[in-house]
Amino acid sequence: MIWLHKSIANKREYYKFWNNRFIETRLKVQRGHLTVLRVVYVPTEGREELNKELYEMLHKILDKANKSDNIMLTGT
Numbered sequence: 001m002i003w004l005h006k007s008i009a010n011k012r013e014y015y016k017f018w019n020n021r022f023i024e025t026r027l028k029v030q031r032g033h034l035t036v037l038r039v040v041y042v043p044t045e046g047r048e049e050l051n052k053e054l055y056e057m058l059h060k061i062l063d064k065a066n067k068s069d070n071i072m073l074t075g076t
Helices: 048-062
Strands: 013-016 022-028 033-039 070-075
Touching: 013 070, 022 048
Parallel strands: 033 070
Antiparallel strands: 013 022, 022 033
């Protein structure tokens, strides 16, 4: 479950768990839609093959996002 502040919880159109590292949420905002993509920690050293797979998945998700949406990429 994705927790949103009560002031915007009713603006959520959908959310999707892509896998254990990517969560997508689409919100209706004043000027259209906002797609928020939450990315869990991606290691930067010593895991080149894993990083390649993660970035390929990120591109796949972004390619599927509505082209008129504003996109916010967040991470930890």
